[in-house]
Amino acid sequence: MVSAATLLLPNEEVKKKIKVEVNENVKTKDRDLAHIKEWLRKQPHLPDKWDDERLINFLRGSNFSLEKCKTKLDLYFTMRAACPEFFTNRDVTRPEIARSLSKIQGAPLPVLTPNGLRVNCFRVMDENLDSSFVSSLLKLSLMLGDVRLKEEAEGVAGDVYVMDVAPLSPAHLTLLSLTTIKKYLICVQDAYPVKLKEIHVVNSNPVIDVVFNMVKPLVKEKIRNRIFFHCSVDGLTKYIPKDILPEEFGGYGGSLQEMHNAWEEKLKTYTKWFKEQESIKAIETLRPGKPKNYDEILGTEGSFRTLSID
Template sequence: MDTQRNQITNKMKQSERRNGGKRKVMQSSVYCGLILQRNRRKKRKETVKLFKKKKQYKVIKTSLPHRLPQCPDLCRPHPVHSRNLDQVIGRVKRMASATLVQPSGELWKKIRVELNEDVNTRDQDLAAIKEWLRKQPHLPDEWDDDRMMTFLRGCSFSLEKCKRKLDMYFTMRTACPEFFTNRDITRPELNSLMNRLYATPLPGLTPNGRRVSVARGIDKNLDTSELCNLFKIGLMIGDVRLREEEQGVGGDVYILDAAVLTPKHLAKLSPALVKKFLICVQISAECSREEHPAYKAEGGPYPEAYPVKLKEVHVVNASPIVDKLVTIIKPFLKEKIKNRVNIYNTKNTLIQHHHQLTKRPLSGARNLPQVRDAWMKKLENYTEWFKKQESIKANESLRPGKPTNYDELFGIDGSFRQLSID
């Protein structure tokens, strides 16, 4: 490496002598790890065109370390283009495989106001939650700050609401091992399911800062017994979002394509499984609150596990069977969530009524296979992390007072098999 630097230094000195002792300032840029220098000599064969300036640049091939600060004397960029090379490379990588674009600029400021986030007090709120967590004998002592901040944002920085939601998050991880164990996307049952549907968030955000997620089945032969694995994948994606959405979003929009739903699927659906999932994703309305000591004194809706701000649910390509399914599920939903569920016979009806969904995020819907593949790769990269997270859960034997009774917590069992379907 030192030899390469010395060679480049000598070339720079030779060039300096040829120019009367004046060093020629390089107007440089970064492209795929190469340093591009202005080509003023017509005899140079290897050139590359930059689209913005439309000028020719000489490609200097070198294994120079990709860290500009380590060799400032070897290439001193023009002040206008000066930037940390690591930041540029990181940005290129993020753009190449972006699965969760983060808000910035004015949009981020707008979201911050909507989430009631005060930059002057949020660190104090975070410290208060961390201190509370350390004092709970049945909950994990330590948790990463980014996810706790996501919970605070999801609770509009209400400390008491955040405490209840965190308690339920860790409780559900204990109560629902079918959702929170064996979370390896390379397992045959998960990998096969992921390849037969599209069920991921889109990379972009709506103009008002909301994250759009699309769920579309591509195989009518999907077995209802795979619903548990489908919920598992959804919660795996939810945990990744908790970790990576560092700036928060203005809420969630779900677009569900019901084209492959059949009466056979509905007949085998388990209400208990559905309700467990709804509690996790913050839209369940009923449960035996008195059976959960942490919320005995609380009124209002039942606490949920994930800090989701559900703004809209759109069901497209709906058939009469979908109306029946929504009728069955609605009693489990909060009143405000019921009013946010919209059903359309075709996809075009949704686009006609919600133009803003077609601007930025839904442009990614045209490339659902690529979005899904990117998420599969991301989930695969998280395999070891998911394995470590299996121990991060509530220990009911250490909970002050009466431990949670899971059977009474969910309060429902059976299936929809006996329901009449027209």
């Protein structure tokens, strides 16, 4: 039986298809990796070295374009410095994080879809949410992202997110910080090597319409076109096989609560690693040329700007 916190990797057939999709060439892969490692060593403001598994995942997320990979890595390390609220104090036993964990169910599912996609399911379980809930939830999402960067050594075809938002009401709108959401979207859209294929919002309601209209200008058009709203879980099986979906989403893929509990325990084992990783970030005073202005990157002066990665 598959462990609830396991990340199964693609089979050989799917792996071959993914390699074609991301332009991964076994003959040039090692050379590309060596190029990126040498480039990192020459950047005084970036870490001298990083583990091969994560660098390869950044190459995959950049379709093995060396220049795209460099831009994405630079932004990733820059955001780690610019957003300490996401990248420090990453300890699931901290009161604010533990409190948020108790109000949700969520985990990346262990089994991939037939075409190699990783499905991530989340449910809000409690309507009594406090001001730290959103920021803690976004931090947890990026913590999971960093663990997956380390553990998904063979890569996946992309990500699918399924979110059940049934308990949310107009009162929860006051918990949202547009600035925090902007920072998070820069991370997931531009800094992390994520290929976001679908987002499914389940038990959608008028509050979600308001939230979506608020953040819509900040979301890239190609991602906006991949967002689907459902009144119930019934429509999910059109997109995701029922044998993969957890029981809470109408599937046969096991208990999401058990997966949630297993991942909480797994994240506890990463506490020391997360602490060690806090120093892995850009140092602007050492950047050649003009240092990055965080206000310009994050758009905190009233307009939202991202670093272009074309």
